Amino acid sequence: MVWLGDSITQNWERSGPQPWADYQPIWQREYGRYRPLNLGFIGDTTSSVLWRLGHGQVQGISPQVLILLIGANNLGRPHWGAHLTVPGIEAVVDKVHQLLPHTQVLLLGVLPSKRSAWISAETLEINAALAQRYAQSTRVRFVDVGQVLLNASGQPDPQLYLEGHAAHQTVLLHPDAQGMERIAQAIAPIVDALMQPSR
Numbered sequence: 001m002v003w004l005g006d007s008i009t010q011n012w013e014r015s016g017p018q019p020w021a022d023y024q025p026i027w028q029r030e031y032g033r034y035r036p037l038n039l040g041f042i043g044d045t046t047s048s049v050l051w052r053l054g055h056g057q058v059q060g061i062s063p064q065v066l067i068l069l070i071g072a073n074n075l076g077r078p079h080w081g082a083h084l085t086v087p088g089i090e091a092v093v094d095k096v097h098q099l100l101p102h103t104q105v106l107l108l109g110v111l112p113s114k115r116s117a118w119i120s121a122e123t124l125e126i127n128a129a130l131a132q133r134y135a136q137s138t139r140v141r142f143v144d145v146g147q148v149l150l151n152a153s154g155q156p157d158p159q160l161y162l163e164g165h166a167a168h169q170t171v172l173l174h175p176d177a178q179g180m181e182r183i184a185q186a187i188a189p190i191v192d193a194l195m196q197p198s199r
Helices: 005-012 022-033 046-053 082-099 117-133 177-192
Strands: 002-005 037-040 065-069 106-109 140-143
Touching: 002 005, 002 022, 005 022, 005 037, 005 177, 022 177, 046 082, 065 082, 065 177, 082 106, 106 177, 117 140, 140 177
Parallel strands: 002 037, 002 065, 065 106, 106 140
Antiparallel strands: none
16 A cells, blocks of 8 residues: 655654654554555655656555555645646546556545635535546556544634644644544545456
């Protein structure tokens, strides 16, 4: 199994010292039996992931499942909206299939964040487009898992984001350990099914 993405994925490697930044026990509990590989890199956009894939990032491996979580940084500094991010994510999926023809892709929707109204709207548009694009796919499972990070008002819950633990929180972007645990548990039935030996 491989997780591929940006700093949200890379954070699986963190081990505290604060409990809300201690991702490793959750990673091991949820994925240790699958011999997981973390290929998350801070700051990566869809273009960055395409570059890494094209320069040997997955050479020599053939995972049964690849979990892809990418797109948040497209909406940040580059300011690429849905019209660029959706094709970018599709290009990453296509590249994964080209390089790993026997790998199933579990594509996660761009997670909800508190950055700007524009980013929130673009996030919804991206996820709606991806849901439609892969609704009938036999090789890609799309899951818009972001609702597990929302509070009763439908907004990102500060208690589930790293930035929410700061004294002066203005942005919410990276799920904390509890937030990632919620994501892992939400997709666990799909992951377990995809990781079953093929008959």
